[in-house]
Amino acid sequence: MSKVWIFDLDDTLHDASSKIFPSINQSMTNYVSHKLKISHHDAHDLRDQYWKVYGATLKGLIENHGVDPKEFLLSTHNAEELSKFVKQSHALENTLKKIKGKKIVFTNAPLHYAIAIIKSLNIQKYFSAVYSIESTLYNPKPSLYAFKKILRQLGKKAHQCIMVEDDLANLKTAYKIGMKTILVSKQNKKIIFVGKRITKITQLI
Structure with missing residues (x-):
């Protein structure tokens, strides 16, 4: 029975923390401030609150302010700009090439951004599908709903899948x-729900 490899994108397949995340964070705070006509400080606090309650800024904005998710995602994830921060890696390509089985990307990021980053990394040919925040109807990981929705779309059982992630909650x-x-x-640290730990993706092979 062939395994399905489920890869997170940001900080798993590439480094998003150093430049991409700070840029997205800034854009999200700007958006909230502008949209709700509140100060940057208040926008930052509100986003913090929504993270704690919903696991994502967007979910809080949809639930409480009726924000259009497409508009939010397009204005906070400028794929063209953000792709410039991506560093291609032959080692990454080589790793993905050697891993046997179906490979997909499952990310909380929007689809237009995910595809742009994957293309910039030059690894699109290794993945049979990209599941984004739109695929889970804006319910982000680690929600059970998100995982079940992806499994249904894959037509697979959980025990057939290997999840590769940098986020413990997921x-x-x-x-x-x-x-x-x-x-x-x-x-x-030894953690019960972590089957294996690697420090970088190339250690998968």
């Missing part, structure tokens, strides 16, 4: 429903 859900889990992180 791996916890994956483990709970029966997926194998691989953490991409430099932290060394």
Whole structure:
């Protein structure tokens, strides 16, 4: 029975923390401030609050302010600008080439951004599908709903899948429903729901 490899995108397949995330964060705060006509400081606090309650700024904006998710995602993820921060890696390409089985990307990012980043990394040929925040009807990982929706779309059972992620909360859900889990992180703590830990993606082979 062939395995399905489910890869997160940001900070798993490439480094998003150093330049991409700060830029997106700034754009999101600007958007909230402008849209709700509040100060940057208040916008920042509101986003913090929505993270705690909903796991994402967008979910809070949809629930409480009726914000159009497409508008929000397009104005906060300028794919053309953000792709410039991406560094191609032959080692990454080589790793993906050697991994046997179906490979997909499952990200909380919007589709236009995910595709632009994957193309900039020159790895689009290794993935049979990209599941984005739109695929889960704007319910982000680690929600159970998001995982179940992706499994239904894949037509697979959880035990047939291996989740490769940098985020512990997302791996916890994956483990709970029966997926194998691989953490991409430099932290060394033993965690029950992490099957294997690697410090970078190229260590998969």
